[in-house]
Structure formats: C-alpha cells, structure tokens
Amino acid sequence: MERCGKHFRKRDAILACVRGTDVHPSADWVYETLRQQMPDVSLATVYRNLALFKQQGLIASLGTVGGIERFDGNTAPHVHFVCAGCDAVIDLPQMTVPQSLSSQAAAEAGGQVHVCQLTFTGLCSRCSPK
Amino acid sequence: MERCGKHFRKRDAILACVRGTDVHPSADWVYETLRQQMPDVSLATVYRNLALFKQQGLIASLGTVGGIERFDGNTAPHVHFVCAGCDAVIDLPQMTVPQSLSSQAAAEAGGQVHVCQLTFTGLCSRCSPK
DNA sequence: TTCGTTGCAAACATTTTGCAGTTTC
DNA sequence: GAAACTGCAAAATGTTTGCAACGAA
Numbered sequence: 001m002e003r004c005g006k007h008f009r010k011r012d013a014i015l016a017c018v019r020g021t022d023v024h025p026s027a028d029w030v031y032e033t034l035r036q037q038m039p040d041v042s043l044a045t046v047y048r049n050l051a052l053f054k055q056q057g058l059i060a061s062l063g064t065v066g067g068i069e070r071f072d073g074n075t076a077p078h079v080h081f082v083c084a085g086c087d088a089v090i091d092l093p094q095m096t097v098p099q100s101l102s103s104q105a106a107a108e109a110g111g112q113v114h115v116c117q118l119t120f121t122g123l124c125s126r127c128s129p130k
Numbered sequence: 131m132e133r134c135g136k137h138f139r140k141r142d143a144i145l146a147c148v149r150g151t152d153v154h155p156s157a158d159w160v161y162e163t164l165r166q167q168m169p170d171v172s173l174a175t176v177y178r179n180l181a182l183f184k185q186q187g188l189i190a191s192l193g194t195v196g197g198i199e200r201f202d203g204n205t206a207p208h209v210h211f212v213c214a215g216c217d218a219v220i221d222l223p224q225m226t227v228p229q230s231l232s233s234q235a236a237a238e239a240g241g242q243v244h245v246c247q248l249t250f251t252g253l254c255s256r257c258s259p260k
Numbered sequence: 261t262t263c264g265t266t267g268c269a270a271a272c273a274t275t276t277t278g279c280a281g282t283t284t285c
Numbered sequence: 286g287a288a289a290c291t292g293c294a295a296a297a298t299g300t301t302t303g304c305a306a307c308g309a310a
Binding site: 101106113117 | 220
C-alpha cells in the first residue's frame with residue numbers, strides 16, 4: 001500500500017479534494033476540480049472512490065440537492081443550510097442539536113438512532129432579494 | 131374543471147393517494163397503488179402531478195432515500211426517522227424543533243430560512259438485531 | 261374551438277458496472 | 286504471479302419531456 005506511488009494517487013487526491021473544501025461537493029465538482037491538476041482522471045473513478053469513502057465513513061453524504069448527491073469531508077455532526085436559489089450548502093458550525101433530541105428520537109422510534117441531520121432551507125444572503 | 135367526470139380525475143386520485151398514507155411514498159409507490167384501482171394510469175402522469183403539487187405546496191418532498199425521492203402529504207413541519215435497513219420513513223410527531231433554532235439559523239446564515247428539516251437515521255424496531 | 265390533462269415512448273441526467281489494461285507487491 | 290486500481294464505454298436507474306389524442310367547457 002504505497003500511498004505516494006503512482007497508483008494510489010487518484011484515490012488520495014479524491015479524498016483530499018473532498019476534505020479540502022467546504023462547498024459540500026458533488027461527484028462532478030470533484031471530477032472537474034481534479035481534472036485541472038490531473039487531466040486523465042475519470043468520472044467513474046471519482047464515483048467509485050466516493051462510494052468507498054462513504055462506506056468507510058471517511059466522508060458523509062448530505063443527500064441530494066437539486067437531484068445531485070452532495071458530500072461532506074467533515075464527518076463531525078453539524079448543521080447545514082441549503083440555499084434554494086443557488087444550491088449552495090453552507091455549514092452552520094455554531095449551531096448544535098440538543099443531545100436530548102437524539103435520545104428522544106430513539107425512544108419514540110423504538111429502534112437505534114445513528115445519525116441526526118438538521119438542515120435549514122431558504123435563500124442565502126446573495127440570493128435574498130435586496 | 132369537473133372533479134368527478136365520466137372518468138376518474140387522475141390528478142385528484144394522486145393527491146388523495148399521497149395524503150391518505152403515512153408511508154411517505156415514492157412516485158412509483160403511488161403509481162403501483164393507484165394502478166390497482168385505475169389500471170390505465172401512467173407513471174408520467176404521477177410524476178407530472180407530484181411535481182405540480184410540490185410546486186404548489188400541497189405536498190412536500192423529503193429528499194431521496196436510497197436514491198428515490200419520497201413525498202409527504204403532511205406539509206406541517208415535523209420530524210422524520212429513516213430506517214437504513216428497509217428505507218422506511220416514519221414520523222416522530224411528538225418531537226418538535228425548538229423555535230429558537232430556526233431564528234438562530236437565519237441569523238447565522240445571513241439569509242432567509244423557509245424550511246427546517248430534522249431527520250434521524252438508524253434502524254427501526256424491525257430492522258434492529260434482536 | 262380552446263384549453264387543460266393524459267398515455268405512450270423517447271429522451272434525459274446521474275450513477276453504476278463490465279472489462280481489459282496497468283501498477284504494485 | 287496475484288491483487289488492487291483505473292479509464293473507457295456501455296448499462297442501469299429514476300425522472301422528465303414531446304406529442305398526439307382525449308375530455309370538459
């Protein structure tokens with residue numbers, strides 16, 4: 001497992017790309033971004049590795065925005081704001097979901113709760129009419 | 131606009147179908163369900179009308195679960211639980227998001243907040259290992 | 261006639277997969 | 286050599302759309 005050999009460079013670059021941005025990228029964004037430094041990368045490789053990282057818990061999926069899946073290199077639980085105008089996804093790091101809600105959810109659902117996702121939707125400052 | 135013409139109004143049936151269940155159906159679920167009473171309904175009509183209702187605010191979209199968009203006939207804000215095992219979506223009607231969170235989100239995002247969606251993911255009682 | 265709604269099939273966009281070629285060990 | 290990773294193209298999936306036909310006013 002040589003991390004800097006030619007062979008694994010793509011996988012490492014994909015992970016670094018997702019983790020090195022806060023735009024909550026789509027697969028295509030990762031592809032287009034990497035392509036500037038690495039013109040022979042393929043979209044299939046991006047998809048394959050994103051699925052792998054997600055399964056391994058190295059990255060998280062936010063679900064789809066406008067029909068396109070968005071990823072997050074920050075796997076710590078935090079709150080998101082999605083702009084309905086420009087499809088931007090923005091972290092709201094200062095907000096936290098009260099821990100009491102998660103245990104309440106587990107009790108009411110009658111099963112196990114693994115993830116809690118709080119998302120606000122609206123218009124960002126740029127898309128808000130003046 | 132005769133609501134009860136010679137033939138069933140497909141549009142009305144689709145809306146009634148989504149509103150008359152708590153399974154948070156997909157387009158295909160609506161199609162298959164309606165088809166039992168209305169064998170000549172088409173999937174395109176289901177998609178077209180669901181998109182229309184969503185735009186009109188008559189129903190809500192929950193986003194995708196397992197790559198498939200799910201709808202909710204209950205547009206009042208409430209909390210959801212998604213089972214990662216069987217893709218069931220269950221309401222948690224007793225839970226509420228503190229109002230303070232929404233105003234906090236608006237302040238931090240610097241824009242307008244329209245919707246707040248809180249979703250827990252885990253395993254439902256059926257999918258939880260004994 | 262005019263307008264809105266529908267079924268069908270084709271088109272579409274995103275994502276996944278088969279396979280052969282390459283690299284690493 | 287075996288095993289892992291990749292690019293390419295094809296396939297699969299869920300969804301949308303063009304169009305002609307139909308129904309209601």
